[in-house]
Amino acid sequence: xxxxxxxxxxxxxxxxxxxxxxxxxxxxxxxxxxxxxxxxxxxxxxxxxxxxxxxxxxxxxxxxxxxxxxxxxxxxxxxxxxxxxxxxxxxxxxxxxxxxxxxxxxxxxxxxxxxxxxxxxxxxxxxxxxxxxxxxxxxxxxxxxxxxxxxxxxxxxxxxxxxxxxxxxxxxxxxxxxxxxxxxxxxxxxxxxxxxxxxxxxxxxxxxxxxxxxxxxxxxxxxxxxxxxxxxxxxxxxxxxxxxxxxxxxxxxxxxxxxxxxxxxxxxxxxxxxxxxx
Ligand code: R5P
Numbered sequence: 652x653x654x655x656x657x658x659x660x661x662x663x664x665x666x667x668x669x670x671x672x673x674x675x676x677x678x679x680x681x682x683x684x685x686x687x688x689x690x691x692x693x694x695x696x697x698x699x700x701x702x703x704x705x706x707x708x709x710x711x712x713x714x715x716x717x718x719x720x721x722x723x724x725x726x727x728x729x730x731x732x733x734x735x736x737x738x739x740x741x742x743x744x745x746x747x748x749x750x751x752x753x754x755x756x757x758x759x760x761x762x763x764x765x766x767x768x769x770x771x772x773x774x775x776x777x778x779x780x781x782x783x784x785x786x787x788x789x790x791x792x793x794x795x796x797x798x799x800x801x802x803x804x805x806x807x808x809x810x811x812x813x814x815x816x817x818x819x820x821x822x823x824x825x826x827x828x829x830x831x832x833x834x835x836x837x838x839x840x841x842x843x844x845x846x847x848x849x850x851x852x853x854x855x856x857x858x859x860x861x862x863x864x865x866x867x868x869x870x871x872x873x874x875x876x877x878x879x880x881x882x883x884x885x886x887x888x889x890x891x892x893x894x895x896x897x898x899x900x901x902x903x904x905x906x907x908x909x910x911x912x913x914x915x916x917x918x919x920x921x922x923x924x925x926x927x928x929x
Contacts, residue, residue, distance in 0.1 A: 795825040
């Protein structure tokens with residue numbers, strides 16, 4: 652692994668703890684103006700200081716994020732479809748590695764859709780991106796999107812994460828499932844947990860806690876942070892779990908206390924309908 656690639660990886664997974672809190676705000680790449688992310692600048696800027704990385708598209712980065720932000724950037728580089736399409740797996744590479752370098756990205760993120768109609772294409776996209784990433788010293792985060800008919804279990808998640816690692820991904824993002832230790836055991840690269848649809852705050856903290864207890868190096872979480880009634884409270888609470896190994900109770904107290912201090916508004920609608928099993 653080149654020095655540059657290792658250096659960028661250490662900006663994503665914090666060397667002090669070997670863990671990471673990635674903030675996923677790339678939803679608009681196929682969902683458009685997602686609830687809570689209608690104006691990415693006002694959502695992301697207050698959260699950026701608490702995130703180890705921001706995961707987003709180049710369009711949002713260029714137009715909505717101040718260039719003085721020093722939170723490392725993981726650029727989503729796959730896409731090309733919209734929620735209006737039944738089959739979302741028909742993705743291609745939408746942002747070149749040169750653009751990632753220009754935008755000073757610490758990493759590149761791409762989805763693979765295992766078990767979906769365009770499985771082959773997306774896995775081949777990943778392999779090509781890894782070649783490019785290795786050439787220029789940029790790590791690749793593979794987002795394992797699972798086909799609509801597939802059950803999120805160790806067999807299936809294990810299949811998707813292992814394929815991502817075999818293609819050369821440096822980090823894999825996937826969904827938590829029962830017996831997640833087995834998924835971690837059979838995937839030779841670090842795994843981060845996706846948050847999924849908005850759920851009550853305490854449950855989202857349990858998810859993060861279970862993920863790291865099972866061996867994940869952290870989270871790449873979006874809606875359960877930015878759709879919370881206290882996004883800063885949630886990201887602080889998630890950080891405490893990921894980096895300080897605090898209990899769910901202690902983390903929930905962090906969330907509640909931040910919410911009380913900031914006089915949080917009513918809960919957001921959380922009306923996002925992302926029914927992909929990703
Ligand atoms: C999935 O393809 C994208 O990377 C999403 O932005 C990400 O999975 C969403 O994170 P969350 O499920 O925590 O909102």
